[in-house]
Amino acid sequence: MRRILWFRRDLRVSDNPLLSLEGEVLPIFIFDPNILDKLEFDDKRMGFIIHHVKNLKFELQKMGLDLAIFHDRPQNVFENLSKLGFDEVAASGDFDSYALHRDKQISHILPFNLIKDTYIFNPNEMLKTYGSPYLVFTPFYKMVKERFTPLHVKESLHVKQKLFDYEFNDFDFKSLGFRAKLPKFLDPNDCLKKFQVGSYANTRDAIAQDSTSHLGVHLRFGTLGIRELLRHLAKQKQNGAQTEPFFRQLVFREFYAHLLYHFPHLENQNFRYKFAGIPNEDLHQAFCSAKTGVPIVDAGINELLNTGFMHNRVRMIVASFYTKHLLLPWQWGERFFAAHLLDFDMASNALSWQWSAGTGVDPQPYFRIFNPYAQSAKFDKDALYLKRHLPQLSHIEAKNLHNEEALFELLHVNYPKPIVCHKEARIRALEHFKKSV
Numbered sequence: 001m002r003r004i005l006w007f008r009r010d011l012r013v014s015d016n017p018l019l020s021l022e023g024e025v026l027p028i029f030i031f032d033p034n035i036l037d038k039l040e041f042d043d044k045r046m047g048f049i050i051h052h053v054k055n056l057k058f059e060l061q062k063m064g065l066d067l068a069i070f071h072d073r074p075q076n077v078f079e080n081l082s083k084l085g086f087d088e089v090a091a092s093g094d095f096d097s098y099a100l101h102r103d104k105q106i107s108h109i110l111p112f113n114l115i116k117d118t119y120i121f122n123p124n125e126m127l128k129t130y131g132s133p134y135l136v137f138t139p140f141y142k143m144v145k146e147r148f149t150p151l152h153v154k155e156s157l158h159v160k161q162k163l164f165d166y167e168f169n170d171f172d173f174k175s176l177g178f179r180a181k182l183p184k185f186l187d188p189n190d191c192l193k194k195f196q197v198g199s200y201a202n203t204r205d206a207i208a209q210d211s212t213s214h215l216g217v218h219l220r221f222g223t224l225g226i227r228e229l230l231r232h233l234a235k236q237k238q239n240g241a242q243t244e245p246f247f248r249q250l251v252f253r254e255f256y257a258h259l260l261y262h263f264p265h266l267e268n269q270n271f272r273y274k275f276a277g278i279p280n281e282d283l284h285q286a287f288c289s290a291k292t293g294v295p296i297v298d299a300g301i302n303e304l305l306n307t308g309f310m311h312n313r314v315r316m317i318v319a320s321f322y323t324k325h326l327l328l329p330w331q332w333g334e335r336f337f338a339a340h341l342l343d344f345d346m347a348s349n350a351l352s353w354q355w356s357a358g359t360g361v362d363p364q365p366y367f368r369i370f371n372p373y374a375q376s377a378k379f380d381k382d383a384l385y386l387k388r389h390l391p392q393l394s395h396i397e398a399k400n401l402h403n404e405e406a407l408f409e410l411l412h413v414n415y416p417k418p419i420v421c422h423k424e425a426r427i428r429a430l431e432h433f434k435k436s437v
Helices: 044-062 074-084 097-107 137-147 188-194 197-203 216-221 226-238 244-262 281-288 295-307 312-325 330-340 346-357 372-379 384-389 404-408 422-436
Strands: 002-007 023-031 068-071 088-092 112-115 161-163
Touching: 023 044, 023 074, 044 216, 074 097, 097 112, 137 244, 197 226, 197 244, 226 244, 244 346, 281 295, 281 330, 295 312, 295 330, 295 372, 295 384, 312 330, 312 346, 312 372, 312 422, 330 346
Parallel strands: 002 023, 002 088, 023 068, 023 161, 088 112
Antiparallel strands: none
16 A cells, blocks of 8 residues: 555654554645645744644654655645555544545545544544534533543554655745744643643633643644543543543533534634624724733733733633624634634634634523623732733732723823723623624
């Protein structure tokens, strides 16, 4: 069997099922202009991807293999490679609408072997009795627990593969046109060592100390495999750690991927309610430039713009403010996050925004509207997170940064007053959503 091994969301050699396929192989990676042309020249993700593609090539070479790197549309790449006598292309699953369309095109050129690697289950494995997908998380979670077996954490072992005779030229990464620096991040194994999964349930919302795993970007690009992470959790559980809360979050990731696979229109369309937001460029720009005058929102935006990361609790607060207080279309906010999040994943991003907007499959009720000041007081009492990302407020007492009235009265501070009043914005949001039920 002569195979093309197409690395995509699995930029690693450890526990990679592509490397457990016997025969003559050509490992490849494609920088796809259909994706890259939409990115800014300083997109932080490109620094991450380029670093790990280089590392993947190096690790494959140590195994007696190599990595052919292309900058072209996938259809062109495979039309050329198909002339070399390959029997199939093997690649791990990717389930957003563009990926599904792209893979279908490639399957018309070469037989397509879709490998389960990105998620625990493939979307069609987790269906209700009569073949329909789950629309509510809790029964989906219960079914995952029922069907989860040791096979789902079994390591994919390397086999001896023969490298296809191909001219592997050095790829000029500068030709991609990006000037992205490598973002600050830990190696995935260092993340695992540092992450205290046993205390996750109690510390996950403490935004000042940030006890999150920071594994999202590694799961997104496959620099850490889901099975390897699950095996790590199993060991921690054997040692007495409470791993269920974190496992539940991994299943949420799974749930959103399955929903997007079965309902591709959820990328940009409401599942419920007619209300689609009220476009307002001025409010959107104030939000995107961290000038809303609401400290927890602006701190979150600054963290995102400067690091490519935003704490999960802050993401929920920020998205609620955007869709409920500003009444802006959730699709605009989703696109803004998509442009800046290092761990951007279409399913998780779009479905999380729909949850916050109250328009999704399994949403936060539209009438539940976060009070951003109560949220920051609860999860950042001493305003450590706020002052870290809004240094111009470092001399303001923490209690005043959680108080809307005090913020309206701030004088001689290089910080805008709140652009909306919470009480008024809440009433306005309820009126709009009630009309669309």
